[in-house]
Amino acid sequence: MFNTAFVAEQDAPLVLQWPPMPLQNASYYVALYFADTFSESSRTFDVYINDYLFLKGLNVTSAGLSVFATQWILSGLTRVILKPASPSALPPLINAGEVFGLFPIGRLTHPRDGMEVATFISLLLFSFKVSWPICAD
Numbered sequence: 001m002f003n004t005a006f007v008a009e010q011d012a013p014l015v016l017q018w019p020p021m022p023l024q025n026a027s028y029y030v031a032l033y034f035a036d037t038f039s040e041s042s043r044t045f046d047v048y049i050n051d052y053l054f055l056k057g058l059n060v061t062s063a064g065l066s067v068f069a070t071q072w073i074l075s076g077l078t079r080v081i082l083k084p085a086s087p088s089a090l091p092p093l094i095n096a097g098e099v100f101g102l103f104p105i106g107r108l109t110h111p112r113d114g115m116e117v118a119t120f121i122s123l124l125l126f127s128f129k130v131s132w133p134i135c136a137d
Contacts, residue, residue: 005035005037005093005094005095006093006094007037007091007092007093008082008084008091008092008093009091010091011084011091012084012091013081013082013083013084013092014081014082014091014092014093014094015079015080015081015082016079016080016081016094017077017078017079018078018079018080018097019078019099022076022077023074023075023076023077023078023099023101024075024101025073025074025075025076026073026074026075026101026102027071027072027073027101027102028071028072028073028074028099028100028101029068029069029070029071029072029098029099029100029101030049030054030068030069030072030074030097030098030099031066031067031068031097031098031099032047032054032066032067032068032080032094032096032097033064033065033066033094033095033096033097034058034060034064034065034066034067034093034094034095035060035061035062035063035064035065035095036060036061036062036064036090036093037062037093038062038090039062040062041061041062041090042059042060042061042088042090043059043060043088043089043090043091043092043093044057044058044059044060044084044085044086044087044088045058045060045082045083045084045085045088045091045092046058046082046083046085047067047080047081047082048079048080048081048082048083049072049074049078049079049080049081050074050078050079051079051081054067054069054072055067056085057085060093064095074099078099080094080097082094
């Protein structure tokens with residue numbers, strides 16, 4: 001998450017190196033959050049991640065919206081680029097973002113094993129049982 005919205009200069013792309021650390025080569029869940037800072041206005045722009053088009057013609061209003069991908073391959077330093085698109089008179093902005101990766105823990109090899117670990121962690125952190133969907137073998 002960011003402390004404040006990042007806004008591009010007029011007619012210029014907004015380029016962020018984010019997250020600030022290199023990522024290991026893997027599939028990630030990427031979520032980006034947007035909300036126009038002016039009520040009753042909107043802005044349109046294209047979203048790229050590492051020069052690959054993530055979303056074209058995103059129209060952001062003060063109501064806000066989020067976009068996500070569940071399996072986006074990332075590796076090393078990552079750049080999020082917001083490029084102005086017609087007919088927007090306002091520059092691109094971004095309010096927040098999240099990147100999640102799933103990585104093997106120890107010798108766990110089956111999705112149900114991951115569920116067991118997640119349930120154990122939730123019990124430690126939240127002191128209540130979480131109902132996970134049952135995975136078929």
